[in-house]
Amino acid sequence: MATTAEAVEREQKLQGVGCSRRRKEDARFIQGKGTYVDDIKLPGMLFGSIVRSPYAHARIKSINKAKALAVPGVVAVLTADDLKPVNLHWMPTLGGDVQAVLADKKVCFQLQEVAMVLATDRYAAADGVAQVEVEYEELPAIVDPHKSMAPGAPIIREDIAEKKEVGHGPRTHPNHIFTWEAGDKAGTDAVFAKAAVTVREEILNPRVHPCPMETCGCVASFDKVTGQLTVYLTSQAPHLVRTVVAMLSGIPESKIRLVGGDIGGGFGNKVPVYPGYVVAIVASIVTGLPIKWIESRIENLSTTGFARDYHGIGELAADKDGRIQALRFSALADHGAFNSHVSATKFPAGLFSICTGSYAIPKAYCRVDAVYTNKAPGGVAYRCSLRVTEAVYLIERMIDILAQKLNIDKAEIRRRNFVKAEQFPYTTSLGWTLDSGNYHAALDKVLKAVNYDALRKEQAEKRAKGELMGIGISTFTEIVGAGPNKVCDILGIALFDSCDIRINPTGSAIARLGTMSQGQGHATTYAQIIATELGLSSDEIQIEEGDTDKAPYGAGTWGSRSTPVGGAAAAVAARKIKAKAQKIAAHLLEVAEGDLEWDVDRFKVKGNPSQAKTMKEIAMAAHTSNVPDGMEKGLEASEYYDPPNMTFPFGAYVCVVDIDRYTGETKVRRFYALDDCGTRINPMIIEGQIHGGLTEAFAVAMGQALPFDESGNHLGNSLMDYFVPTAVETPKWETDFTVTPSPHHPIGAKGVAESPHVGGIPCFSNAVIDAFAHLGVTHIDMPHTAYSVWKTIHKLGLDKHP
Amino acid sequence: MAKKPISFMLNGHKVETLVEPRELLIHVIREQLNQTGSHIGCETSHCGACTVDLNGRSVKSCTVLAVQAEGGTVMTVEGLPKNGALHPLQEAFTQEHGLQCGYCTPGMLVRAYRFLQENPNPTEEQIRFGMSGNLCRCTGYMNIVKAVQSAAKKMQAAGGK
Numbered sequence: 001m002a003t004t005a006e007a008v009e010r011e012q013k014l015q016g017v018g019c020s021r022r023r024k025e026d027a028r029f030i031q032g033k034g035t036y037v038d039d040i041k042l043p044g045m046l047f048g049s050i051v052r053s054p055y056a057h058a059r060i061k062s063i064n065k066a067k068a069l070a071v072p073g074v075v076a077v078l079t080a081d082d083l084k085p086v087n088l089h090w091m092p093t094l095g096g097d098v099q100a101v102l103a104d105k106k107v108c109f110q111l112q113e114v115a116m117v118l119a120t121d122r123y124a125a126a127d128g129v130a131q132v133e134v135e136y137e138e139l140p141a142i143v144d145p146h147k148s149m150a151p152g153a154p155i156i157r158e159d160i161a162e163k164k165e166v167g168h169g170p171r172t173h174p175n176h177i178f179t180w181e182a183g184d185k186a187g188t189d190a191v192f193a194k195a196a197v198t199v200r201e202e203i204l205n206p207r208v209h210p211c212p213m214e215t216c217g218c219v220a221s222f223d224k225v226t227g228q229l230t231v232y233l234t235s236q237a238p239h240l241v242r243t244v245v246a247m248l249s250g251i252p253e254s255k256i257r258l259v260g261g262d263i264g265g266g267f268g269n270k271v272p273v274y275p276g277y278v279v280a281i282v283a284s285i286v287t288g289l290p291i292k293w294i295e296s297r298i299e300n301l302s303t304t305g306f307a308r309d310y311h312g313i314g315e316l317a318a319d320k321d322g323r324i325q326a327l328r329f330s331a332l333a334d335h336g337a338f339n340s341h342v343s344a345t346k347f348p349a350g351l352f353s354i355c356t357g358s359y360a361i362p363k364a365y366c367r368v369d370a371v372y373t374n375k376a377p378g379g380v381a382y383r384c385s386l387r388v389t390e391a392v393y394l395i396e397r398m399i400d401i402l403a404q405k406l407n408i409d410k411a412e413i414r415r416r417n418f419v420k421a422e423q424f425p426y427t428t429s430l431g432w433t434l435d436s437g438n439y440h441a442a443l444d445k446v447l448k449a450v451n452y453d454a455l456r457k458e459q460a461e462k463r464a465k466g467e468l469m470g471i472g473i474s475t476f477t478e479i480v481g482a483g484p485n486k487v488c489d490i491l492g493i494a495l496f497d498s499c500d501i502r503i504n505p506t507g508s509a510i511a512r513l514g515t516m517s518q519g520q521g522h523a524t525t526y527a528q529i530i531a532t533e534l535g536l537s538s539d540e541i542q543i544e545e546g547d548t549d550k551a552p553y554g555a556g557t558w559g560s561r562s563t564p565v566g567g568a569a570a571a572v573a574a575r576k577i578k579a580k581a582q583k584i585a586a587h588l589l590e591v592a593e594g595d596l597e598w599d600v601d602r603f604k605v606k607g608n609p610s611q612a613k614t615m616k617e618i619a620m621a622a623h624t625s626n627v628p629d630g631m632e633k634g635l636e637a638s639e640y641y642d643p644p645n646m647t648f649p650f651g652a653y654v655c656v657v658d659i660d661r662y663t664g665e666t667k668v669r670r671f672y673a674l675d676d677c678g679t680r681i682n683p684m685i686i687e688g689q690i691h692g693g694l695t696e697a698f699a700v701a702m703g704q705a706l707p708f709d710e711s712g713n714h715l716g717n718s719l720m721d722y723f724v725p726t727a728v729e730t731p732k733w734e735t736d737f738t739v740t741p742s743p744h745h746p747i748g749a750k751g752v753a754e755s756p757h758v759g760g761i762p763c764f765s766n767a768v769i770d771a772f773a774h775l776g777v778t779h780i781d782m783p784h785t786a787y788s789v790w791k792t793i794h795k796l797g798l799d800k801h802p
Numbered sequence: 803m804a805k806k807p808i809s810f811m812l813n814g815h816k817v818e819t820l821v822e823p824r825e826l827l828i829h830v831i832r833e834q835l836n837q838t839g840s841h842i843g844c845e846t847s848h849c850g851a852c853t854v855d856l857n858g859r860s861v862k863s864c865t866v867l868a869v870q871a872e873g874g875t876v877m878t879v880e881g882l883p884k885n886g887a888l889h890p891l892q893e894a895f896t897q898e899h900g901l902q903c904g905y906c907t908p909g910m911l912v913r914a915y916r917f918l919q920e921n922p923n924p925t926e927e928q929i930r931f932g933m934s935g936n937l938c939r940c941t942g943y944m945n946i947v948k949a950v951q952s953a954a955k956k957m958q959a960a961g962g963k
Contacts, residue, residue: 026896029904030888032839032879036905039838122829123822213843213851213905213939264841264905265939297844519903519940688899691942719848719937726934727943 010600015539016532017747020684024523024543034262040219040232042290046075048280049125050299051115051132053107056143056374056712057154058136060105060114068117068131073124077132078283079115080104088282090159091248094272094490095348096167097177097339098159099377101275101282107136108156108337109376110712111302113275118283118291141374141712145311145334148175148371156337156372166339168348175372177339182353183365183430191326191363195317199401204781205390207309207334207375208704209301210382211724212518214264216304217294218277220284229285230257233277236266236516237556240490242548244273245281260546266518267696268380269305271342271558276304301717305342306706307382309334309375310368310390314398322406322413326363327429329355329394333370333379341370341379342558343386344488344495350386351646353430354479357395358439358650359417364429374712383696383757385480385559392476396762400473400769401778409456410770411447414475415440425743432479434648438676438740442652443475446674449736450654463774466798468659472767476759477650480751481564482555485642490555496640497561498552499569501530501577503635505623507616508540511573514554515566516546520753521685522562526570528681529747533574534581535601535615552638560649560751563681564742569641571746576637584621585613587628647742647750651675651759655767661798664790666702666768668731673760677752678741687735689753694733697760699725701768703783723783772796810871812837813881821868828852828863830871831878839879839908843937850936853909854878860916860935879908882915890960891915891953900949902940910936914950922958926951 015021028034065077080102083089090098103114117128140154147153155161155174165171168178192198218233229251235241238258246253263270280293295304315328333349335341343350349368356364368387381387403413418439419426427433447453455471462469485494498514511530515522523543531538545551554566578598585603586593589611596603604612613621621627622635656670673690680686703723707715716722741748761782768784769777775796780788793799805820812835819834831854832838840863843851847862854863855877856870882889891914894900901907910933917924917932924932929950930943938946 022896023899025904026901029901029907030879030892030895030911031883032837032908034904036838036841038842039832041833041836121833123824211939213849213903213937214841215843262904264843265903267939294842297846297849519905521902684899688902688941688945691944692902692940693942695942696939718846719844720846724849724937724939726937727930727947728934730943733942733944 007600014531014535014537014601016528017679017681019528020682021524021528021538023521023685024527025521036214036262036264037217037219037232037234038294042219042221045219045290045292046118046120047122047125048116048118048283048291048293049122049129050113050276051117051129051134052111053103053114054110055107055136055138056110057139057141058107059139060103060107061135061137063115064133067133068128071124071128071131073120074117074128075120076118077115077128078102078279083282086282088248088278091273091278093338093340095339095341095343096345099275099338099340101278106158109374110714111299116279116283142175143373143375143708143710143712145332145371145373148373149173156374177335177370177372178348179367179369180349181367184363185365188326188328188363188365192315192317192328195325196320197406198315198317199398199405200313200315201398201401201779203312203314203394203397203779205308205310205312205393206782207306207706208382208700209306209706209722210267210269210380211301211722212265212267212269215295215297215300216270216274216276218280219290219292220281221290222284222288224288227251228255229281230259231281232259232261234263234270235260236270236518236558238516238546238548239514239553240493240555241273243491243493248278249281249285258548260516263518267383268307268558270518271380272305272340274304298718301706301722302714303376305380306376306378307380308390312390312394314394316398316402318402322402322408322416324359324361324417327356327361329366331368331390333368334373334375335370335379336373336375336377338377340377342381344482345490346487347386350381350388351479352387352391354388354432354477355391355395356428356430357392358419358475358477360419360423361429366430375708381559383693384754385478385482388479389758389761392758393762396474396476397765397779400766404773404778410473411443411452414443414473433645434477435645435742435744436740437477437648437650438738439475439650442650442674442676442738445736445738446652446654446672450670450672452654455656466661468661468771470657470659470767470769470771472655472763472765472770474653474759474763474766477648478755478758479646479648480560480754481643481647482559482561483643483646493555494642495555496642497554497565497569498638498640499566499573500552500638501573501636503577503619505620507536507619509536510542510544511570512544512551513566513570514552515557515562517557520557520562520689521682525681525685526567529567529570530574533571534578560754563749564647564745564751565641565643567749568643568746569639572641573637573639576639577635580635581615581618583631584618584627588613588621588626644744647678647745649675649677649750649752649755651755653759653763655763657767657771659771659789661793664786664793666784666789671731672734672736673756674736674738675752675755676738676740677755678739678745678750679748680737680739681749686752690735690756691733693753693756694760695725695730697757698731698764699723701761701764701782701784703785705783806869808869808872810873811875813877823867823869825868826864827866827868827871830868831863837878837880841905841908843905850913851906851909853913853936855912855916860913877912879911882911889915890956894949894953898945898949898952900941900946906936906938910938910946918954918957923954
């Protein structure tokens with residue numbers, strides 16, 4: 001910390017941690033010079049377009065390519081039979097299952113990949129797709145996951161019907177994927193049996209889609225001469241994808257280069273490996289030509305990476321004062337036709353066991369049963385850590401339901417149950433050690449800011465007049481930064497992340513990381529971390545990610561892991577450099593290392609500050625012969641960081657809604673969000689992330705859903721139907737913060753981008769439902785469209801004109 | 803399919819190319835004329851990532867045929883800077899943090915450009931309505947609105963240019 005005015009000025013020039021500096025990545029984006037995958041154009045490139053199944057469940061009787069092959073510009077049509085010789089018609093999923101790359105005799109969801117047409121341009125490819133003749137025999141489909149495990153239910157996955165397990169323990173039905181549980185069932189049941197009060201509610205997190213602005217796609221280019229495979233693709237985890245591609249193709253991993261480039265938003269949708277990528281890669285290997293495959297929006301919403309579809313049951317047991325004594329949560333998880341959900345291997349239900357939330361709950365038990373249905377595969381984390389939205393939604397809804405049952409104020413019941421500041425680190429009854437928190441202070445700050453008491457008074461007056469006003473509260477705890485390597489891996493690869501920093505002789509630097517920005521501003525925030533650690537200007541620190549030939553191995557960006565894991569790696573790598581720099585400074589100043597102290601951007605001699613060497617001077621010296629005897633030249637370091645624990649960002653949100661009692665239209669009057677993400681690296685970027693997360697929470701709570709009819713047909717898979725809020729519907733956000741640094745993270749940061757999504761969704765629901773609380777309504781499932789809200793109003797008879 | 807020659811002004815330069823009558827303007831701009839700033843987000847006119855300025859109006863170029871641009875004037879994000887200087891909107895978007903992943907940004911900028919020609923001194927509500935044909939998944943729009951407001955002020959001060 002700088003102490004003198006002169007030192008403060010030097011510190012400000014670095015634009016390091018805490019500075020709302022402009023983003024380094026913006027220059028190319030505002031000038032249309034980003035490089036997204038569809039911008040890649042290689043000589044001789046073919047365009048691949050996918051033939052998809054019109055049925056949700058059907059046998060393929062025959063595929064006739066003849067007419068398609070006669071279309072001008074069409075070069076080839078690939079089906080499962082063409083991929084069989086290289087054994088790539090099936091692929092492993094991140095969930096421990098296998099998935100058909102192209103349908104093998106049978107389709108299991110509508111718009112499943114059946115064939116790929118390769119043509120000289122996208123128009124010819126589309127013409128070819130229209131001419132591929134596929135004969136199907138339709139089979140009965142399962143759409144409702146509650147019917148998946150019924151006796152005699154149609155078997156969705158005949159390929160694994162006899163398998164006793166698919167990666168996560170014993171199966172009890174051919175459509176059963178896994179059953180996962182955590183906590184003390186017997187102990188929890190015993191508390192419920194004698195509790196003063198219990199509440200129970202069925203709560204759905206509907207099937208939704210992250211819907212990034214850019215859809216998924218790739219350009220695969222195999223060089224038959226060198227044996228080198230280059231793939232430009234939309235991946236949040238390019239290193240993991242490279243490993244998967246090496247395993248699948250048999251090409252040495254050293255000859256595979258994955259390039260993430262610029263990514264137009266991910267939000268979880270771009271973590272998995274999709275059939276389109278694999279077919280494009282195989283097609284390039286076979287033809288020796290570059291192949292581009294880019295999803296349409298309908299393909300994106302229908303087939304790649306949906307989220308949620310958790311059909312939950314929440315139960316709480318409490319004393320008469322609302323102090324929760326036990327929690328029992330379960331969920332039926334619809335994973336679609338293949339188990340390609342994204343999670344750490346040992347956590348098939350993700351981090352669902354964070355469901356005790358911000359509360360000290362002595363006993364808890366939770367269970368998730370996952371099943372197959374005839375719907376698209378997935379289960380990605382849509383702007384949240386793995387299954388954390390589902391968990392937080394349940395607890396934040398259930399505590400409101402308990403408050404209503406006991407007629408306790410919804411803020412007060414939270415205060416009574418919070419883990420107290422002095423209890424941290426606090427180990428929950430489901431085994432997570434919350435590293436830090438200060439929940440009472442956060443809630444009190446928000447309630448004061450919105451004048452909560454006045455809002456409740458206004459609500460009482462409105463209720464007396466028959467008007468509908470709701471006040472929602474959410475006091476959530478997230479769990480992010482996967483994760484500790486002893487427990488967290490995907491396909492056996494530990495979820496560390498990495499940073500490799502090189503300081504140039506003239507004092508600028510390049511740092512490469514294993515994460516992958518999709519708009520989060522890594523090029524800026526990582527540079528700020530390194531700037532503060534090393535006393536170099538963040539302007540002169542270049543950040544690179546996503547090109548696997550350049551960046552060190554890492555698990556990528558998802559589950560808010562970039563700052564907790566990648567950012568930690570950056571700080572630790574910088575500290576290794578600083579330690580070497582100190583030795584060089586001591587040598588140059590002819591003093592002992594211990595005689596030096598760090599001052600913003602230089603080492604100075606204690607008691608004699610005019611004797612100093614700046615990091616820039618040291619950088620040059622490190623590349624000359626004037627280094628200590630025996631010391632290696634250069635100034636660089638790398639770190640593969642294994643986090644000792646997850647981080648636990650938290651927040652307190654209040655939402656106020658006014659509902660039109662005749663139309664059901666809900667107006668968000670106010671949304672006040674306080675987030676605590678520990679040390680704040682770039683407040684401007686943090687605020688931007690919170691605005692975006694709240695807007696995606698608003699979308700989920702108020703309008704998003706992927707509906708199906710009983711035959712498994714999509715009923716809304718374009719932007720005509722799928723709700724993405726515009727500037728008109730989107731509420732205005734008020735943001736606030738407290739700072740409770742993570743005790744185990746090198747700079748105390750926790751991650752922030754997903755908190756507003758996780759905490760925002762229950763806050764909107766709680767507000768809408770609170771508007772009806774005085775009429776005995778305890779729960780309404782999302783999304784709270786005007787029609788859905790009107791149905792509640794109509795049932796209650798509130799829409800009769802006086 | 804028989805190709806047809808077309809010619810139009812793109813960002814101040816005359817361009818000539820051969821297109822199939824069914825080819826969409828966005829594909830011709832991006833793939834034949836190599837101006838990849840405008841993006842494709844939905845192919846159905848909903849998202850606005852492909853917004854370009856055609857003959858003084860904002861259009862979604864994913865649902866405009868290239869032949870409809872014949873003899874016309876098209877501007878994309880690449881045409882916004884003047885004499886090497888960024889447009890005030892470009893400056894304002896970065897200053898106000900009005901972009902994150904950058905995918906919607908070119909369409910947003912080109913729409914905002916036309917919007918401010920139509921309404922040089924808009925209220926916040928007018929901006930929200932005027933920009934509602936362009937979706938963004940990252941920013942939640944608040945900073946985009948701020949950026950448009952800030953650019954409007956600067957452009958007014960500079961005489962509406």
